[in-house]
Amino acid sequence: xxxxxxxxxxxxxxxxxxxxxxxxxxxxxxxxxxxxxxxxxxxxxxxxxxxxxxxxxxxxxxxxxxxxxxxxxxxxxxxxxxxxxxxxxxxxxxxxxxxxxxxxxxxxxxxxxxxxxxxxxxxxxxxxxxxxxxxxxxxxxxxxxxxxxxxxxxxxxxxxxxxxxxxxxxxxxxxxxxxxxxxxxxxxxxxxxxxxxxxxxxxxxxxxxxxxxxxxxxxxxxxxxxxxxxxxxxxxxxxxxxxxxxxxxxxxxxxxxxxxxxxxxxxxxxxxxxxxxxxxxxxxxxxxxxxxxxxxxxxxxxxxxxxxxxxxxxxxxxxxxxxxxxxxxxxxxxxxxxxxxxxxxxxxxxxxxxxxxxxxxxxxxxxxxxxxxxxxxxxxxxxxxxxxxxxxxxxxxxxxxxxxxxxxxxxxxxxxxxxxxxxxxxxxxxxxxxxxxxxxxxxxxxxxxxxxxxxxxxxxxxxxxxxxxxxxxxxxxxxxxxxxxxxxxxxxxxxxxxxxxxxxxxxxxxxxxx
Amino acid sequence: xxxxxxxxxxxxxxxxxxxxxxxxxxxxxxxxxxxxxxxxxxxxxxxxxxxxxxxxxxxxxxxxxxxxxxxxxxxxxxxxxxxxxxxxxxxxxxxxxxxxxxxxxxxxxxxxxxxxxxxxxxxxxxxxxxxxxxxxxxxxxxxxxxxxxxxxxxxxxxxxxxxxxxxxxxxxxxxxxxxxxxxxxxxxxxxxxxxxxxxxxxxxxxxxxxxxxxxxxxxxxxxxxxxxxxxxxxxxxxxxxxxxxxxxxxxxxxxxxxxxxxxxxxxxxxxxxxxxxxxxxxxxxxxxxxxxxxxxxxxxxxxxxxxxxxxxxxxxxxxxxxxxxxxxxxxx
Numbered sequence: 001x002x003x004x005x006x007x008x009x010x011x012x013x014x015x016x017x018x019x020x021x022x023x024x025x026x027x028x029x030x031x032x033x034x035x036x037x038x039x040x041x042x043x044x045x046x047x048x049x050x051x052x053x054x055x056x057x058x059x060x061x062x063x064x065x066x067x068x069x070x071x072x073x074x075x076x077x078x079x080x081x082x083x084x085x086x087x088x089x090x091x092x093x094x095x096x097x098x099x100x101x102x103x104x105x106x107x108x109x110x111x112x113x114x115x116x117x118x119x120x121x122x123x124x125x126x127x128x129x130x131x132x133x134x135x136x137x138x139x140x141x142x143x144x145x146x147x148x149x150x151x152x153x154x155x156x157x158x159x160x161x162x163x164x165x166x167x168x169x170x171x172x173x174x175x176x177x178x179x180x181x182x183x184x185x186x187x188x189x190x191x192x193x194x195x196x197x198x199x200x201x202x203x204x205x206x207x208x209x210x211x212x213x214x215x216x217x218x219x220x221x222x223x224x225x226x227x228x229x230x231x232x233x234x235x236x237x238x239x240x241x242x243x244x245x246x247x248x249x250x251x252x253x254x255x256x257x258x259x260x261x262x263x264x265x266x267x268x269x270x271x272x273x274x275x276x277x278x279x280x281x282x283x284x285x286x287x288x289x290x291x292x293x294x295x296x297x298x299x300x301x302x303x304x305x306x307x308x309x310x311x312x313x314x315x316x317x318x319x320x321x322x323x324x325x326x327x328x329x330x331x332x333x334x335x336x337x338x339x340x341x342x343x344x345x346x347x348x349x350x351x352x353x354x355x356x357x358x359x360x361x362x363x364x365x366x367x368x369x370x371x372x373x374x375x376x377x378x379x380x381x382x383x384x385x386x387x388x389x390x391x392x393x394x395x396x397x398x399x400x401x402x403x404x405x406x407x408x409x410x411x412x413x414x415x416x417x418x419x420x421x422x423x424x425x426x427x428x429x430x431x432x433x434x435x436x437x438x439x440x441x442x443x444x445x446x447x448x449x450x451x452x453x454x455x456x457x458x459x460x461x462x463x464x465x466x467x468x469x470x471x472x473x474x475x476x477x478x479x480x481x482x483x484x485x486x487x488x489x490x491x492x493x494x495x496x497x498x499x500x501x502x503x504x505x506x507x508x509x510x511x512x513x514x
Numbered sequence: 515x516x517x518x519x520x521x522x523x524x525x526x527x528x529x530x531x532x533x534x535x536x537x538x539x540x541x542x543x544x545x546x547x548x549x550x551x552x553x554x555x556x557x558x559x560x561x562x563x564x565x566x567x568x569x570x571x572x573x574x575x576x577x578x579x580x581x582x583x584x585x586x587x588x589x590x591x592x593x594x595x596x597x598x599x600x601x602x603x604x605x606x607x608x609x610x611x612x613x614x615x616x617x618x619x620x621x622x623x624x625x626x627x628x629x630x631x632x633x634x635x636x637x638x639x640x641x642x643x644x645x646x647x648x649x650x651x652x653x654x655x656x657x658x659x660x661x662x663x664x665x666x667x668x669x670x671x672x673x674x675x676x677x678x679x680x681x682x683x684x685x686x687x688x689x690x691x692x693x694x695x696x697x698x699x700x701x702x703x704x705x706x707x708x709x710x711x712x713x714x715x716x717x718x719x720x721x722x723x724x725x726x727x728x729x730x731x732x733x734x735x736x737x738x739x740x741x742x743x744x745x746x747x748x749x750x751x752x753x754x755x756x757x758x759x760x761x762x763x764x765x766x767x768x769x770x771x772x773x774x775x776x777x778x779x780x781x782x783x784x785x786x787x788x789x790x791x792x793x794x795x796x797x798x799x800x801x802x803x804x805x806x807x808x809x810x811x812x813x814x815x816x817x818x819x820x821x822x823x824x825x826x827x828x829x830x831x832x833x834x835x836x837x838x839x840x841x842x843x844x845x846x
Contacts, residue, residue, distance in 0.1 A: 044599070045804075199701075243695060395549030430561045
């Protein structure tokens with residue numbers, strides 16, 4: 001699992017041969033200099049440098065994409081590479097993992113990075129009573145052992161072949177051991193930019209560190225200023241008037257105006273973010289598989305993509321694995337809009353027609369109520385009478401989601417198949433929003449988790465996606481793209497990461513001024 | 515002057531009572547909204563255990579009456595408490611990190627300073643401009659100038675603020691890039707730069723508040739122009755300008771001062787929309803954010819500031835109108 005850096009590759013004598021063999025394109029080389037100004041939505045006055053609390057886009061970009069580093073990183077092409085770890089190796093059944101750490105790395109305050117920092121940083125999430133959002137990841141860690149100044153060994157309770165993938169999660173930032181509180185207060189990490197000024201919910205200014213292990217591969221701007229602009233019109237007008245160089249979350253309604261401006265480009269990727277209509281499979285009529293299948297054939301997915309996402313998305317197939325996942329099964333049979341088939345399925349279930357309530361609110365996602373109404377219209381042709389119940393946005397997740405038999409919801413997706421499935425599809429987990437239980441699915445989930453053979457895993461995950469799609473309790477009509485905009489002064493390698501918005505939330509490191 | 519002191523004390527006493535009532539109303543209202551801080555902050559990830567843990571940490575599991583009384587007891591001693599968002603963050607980190615935790619006051623002060631700066635800049639533009647236009651409109655009443663001034667100011671006050679803001683952005687930032695459309699001021703910014711960044715929101719607010727003040731000035735002056743002493747002045751052969759500025763204006767001050775005070779209070783409390791459009795880090799944005807996550811201590815503190823602004827500015831207006839009126843200054 002050694003990864004070869006581009007430079008290292010070029011330096012070796014075999015470079016030409018390898019490049020010829022793989023068809024690996026030579027990417028544009030970055031250029032140092034300039035001050036990047038970003039306008040980001042998703043900032044809050046409660047923001048801090050504590051990775052355990054990071055959830056909104058502003059802190060994710062400033063945290064793991066700028067000031068801090070993780071052990072591993074998913075690069076723009078979707079491959080796992082080392083960040084603060086250089087090598088990793090799995091023991092039997094993916095139960096013990098040995099990580100070699102990068103030598104010569106220092107924190108912004110001068111402290112050298114080593115094994116203790118990793119252990120203490122990960123322990124932040126393990127601690128009893130910790131409300132870290134990454135707890136499900138680290139919960140599986142049984143023991144962490146320092147096996148050298150620059151080597152640690154992590155033993156898991158249950159094997160997990162994806163473990164190094166999970167360590168690229170944006171919550172699992174590396175802090176200096178013994179100074180974690182100070183590091184959280186001041187923002188002391190190993191990232192390419194040190195904190196110059198940070199005003200929660202208002203702005204962040206970072207200065208490029210003098211030398212960094214990613215030199216020559218990333219970190220082209222001398223300085224970055226990230227401005228919190230939660231209002232979408234304000235964000236777009238700031239970009240159009242050249243107050244900022246890039247902005248996230250483009251409002252589809254103003255998209256044509258932005259496109260009309262020659263100084264601004266829109267960039268978008270289809271990632272794992274998907275919008276769902278979970279049915280509680282332990283509540284009638286959703287207990288009946290035929291009813292669920294009928295509903296899956298009663299929604300016009302393309303219409304939803306065209307009208308709700310204004311084309312900024314892709315049709316999904318009732319399983320939660322997206323194009324940004326390794327084992328995404330793109331060639332499964334698509335559940336399509338087919339009123340006659342839906343009718344026939346209902347007949348098989350012994351029903352003449354069907355009347356169900358569908359709860360929706362803008363809290364699920366912008367346009368969820370409209371989506372429910374489109375669903376209602378398309379289902380009518382199949383003799384299904386959907387009654388759209390508009391729920392208040394306040395308290396939606398507590399009072400409606402997993403409480404009402406059928407509602408609108410969303411998932412931002414997960415980096416790995418196992419993580420996604422075990423968050424919301426595994427039997428008995430709290431976020432299983434359909435209460436769907438399937439023995440075959442469950443046993444495949446457990447098997448695939450410890451399987452290190454990639455092709456076997458692909459087969460397993462494909463079957464699981466098929467099971468979700470055919471029998472699962474969630475209608476998943478569409479993937480929603482990450483749509484962002486940038487000034488034409490900015491440029492990039494040509495490959496844009498699709499794990500998160502803004503080039504995998506790493507635009508600050510990866511882009512440069514043309 | 516004894517009467518003025520008495521009025522001030524009386525009004526301050528009533529003001530405190532008002533603040534007390536406001537705090538009860540706000541507390542009740544926020545509690546009646548669906549959802550609470552724990553549910554708002556956890557969103558989709560809310561599990562019953564996590565919600566209960568946060569509620570317990572923040573004391574949200576106590577009955578509302580006792581929570582209110584606890585807050586009141588602290589507030590009376592000048593301690594506005596700790597923002598839920600901050601307290602929740604501290605409980606993530608561990609109790610020992612609570613020491614350096616920012617209190618509500620620490621969160622509010624810089625935002626309030628920014629709001630005051632914006633209000634100050636706006637007032638410095640709007641008050642002279644509207645007084646001058648008002649006096650001129652009274653002087654040339656029913657002329658073309660008067661009609662245009664009336665129409666323009668009434669149009670601007672009748673349009674929604676965000677619309678005015680975008681019009682100004684269009685003309686002053688997009689078509690003619692003279693002023694920045696982003697007012698992200700921060701501590702340590704030079705005064706000049708700060709002023710430049712604040713200019714567009716200040717101009718927007720000027721458009722909003724001018725009509726009210728200008729029309730009141732005009733009406734108050736015209737009202738007086740019919741009185742005998744003005745006729746006397748005119749008969750003496752004074753110029754119309756002098757009649758108005760020297761003779762009519764001083765007697766028209768009381769209502770004008772009242773309107774100005776009301777508008778200043780508005781500049782402190784009612785500029786949320788403008789703040790959002792221009793990304794101005796004022797108190798309004800903080801207030802809206804806090805309501806959204808049901809951060810009751812911050813909401814309460816903001817409301818108290820808003821209520822105090824109204825109370826104090828109204829009091830100031832009353833005192834100034836008393837002082838500007840000799841009949842009230844020397845009651846028989």
